[in-house]
Amino acid sequence: MKVKLAEYYGFCFGVKRAIKIAESSKNASTIGPLIHNNEEIHRLKKDYNVVTLQSLEGLGETQKAIIRTHGIPKQDLKFLESKQIDIVDATCPFVTKPQQICEQMSAEGYDIVIFGDKQHPEVKGVESYAQYGAHVVLSIDELKTLRLTHKIAVVSQTTRKIEEFMKITNYLIAHYKEVRVFNTICNATLDNQVAAKELAKDVDIMIVIGGKNSSNTKQLHYISKEFCDDSYLIESEKELNPQWFKNKKICGVTAGASTPGWIIDKIVGKIEKI
Structure with missing residues (x-):
């Protein structure tokens, strides 16, 4: 055979970057799993004593906190900044982009639509940057249940299929007067x-x-x-x-x-x- x-x-730019950051941050804690790979998480703990916290409540005496590649909600970042600890940001730049878009577009009065899984940590983080909240959907059927204005900005979770994202954007363009589409798929x-x-x-x-x-x-x-x-x-x-x-x-x-x-x-x- x-x-x-x-x-x-395999490894993308954002993950390679995050691993290097973790390896140079011995004895640190990541807020949530740094990446979604249990084997690599175990290696980082074993070789570099980089431990994973499931929530901010577990900070304890942590002196150095690493923000995971998926990012964290804006309010969690503010909480970390209020503590006297060293914050190391390993958020993938491709994830930072939709965060910035949601923050800017919502400030300009656009309804925010995010194509993605509302339970995924990346989406939770991106959604938190929308000033007045966001609508997270995975299908056109979910879109049909929403009451939107005629000014819409739409982004995608970075790891979704482009064909599915296009179905969402095509529906919005056909039904609303102003739709700003940001292709944030990595x-x-x-x-x-x-x-x-x-x-x-x-x-x-x-x-x-x-x-x-x-x-x-x-x-x-x-x-x-x-x-x-x-x-x-x-x-x-x-x-x-x-x-x-x-x-x-x-x-x-x-x-x-x-x-x-x-x-x-x-x-x-x-x-x-x-």
Whole structure:
């Protein structure tokens, strides 16, 4: 069986940047998981004593706080700033952008629509920058239930599918007089999604590597499944099942933006042994 890697996969700019920040911030605490990859979170704790706090209540005697790649709500940032601790901002610049857009557009009187998962930490952070609140939707059906003015600004969670975002924006443009569209989907996310789609068309089995709580990794799995029925999402080599590969000739491999190279190498190595 041949193993074929996607043209684009794995660590994006924002995650690489965040990992470097964490590695140079020993004995620090991250506000929420730095990235959505449990294996890498464990490595940072083991090698650099970078611990993960699930809430601000756990700050205790923390002297250095790292803001996760997904960002945090504006009010949480203000709370941190009121404390005498060192704040290290590892928010991905691609996440900072929709935060700024929501803040500016809401100040200018626009209704804010965010295409994304309202439970995702990135979306919670972005939403908090809208001066008068925001409408978070995942479908046109949800849009139809909203009472909006005729001045709308729309942004997307950085890891969503561009095709789904376009459905949302096309509906708004067709039904409202003034719609400001800001394509805030990360370029790396788009590249990974297109590469996964093309690879999935040409293989018998697809392995998607990444955190199961990672939005962009779940999107890669969803896309792969559309074009290759035998697509599996795994976090480590321990989850590989030899039976998956029976009678398969080509195995495609891709990985989410929060998946480090050492995990990918481990998994590809085990697949090749199988």
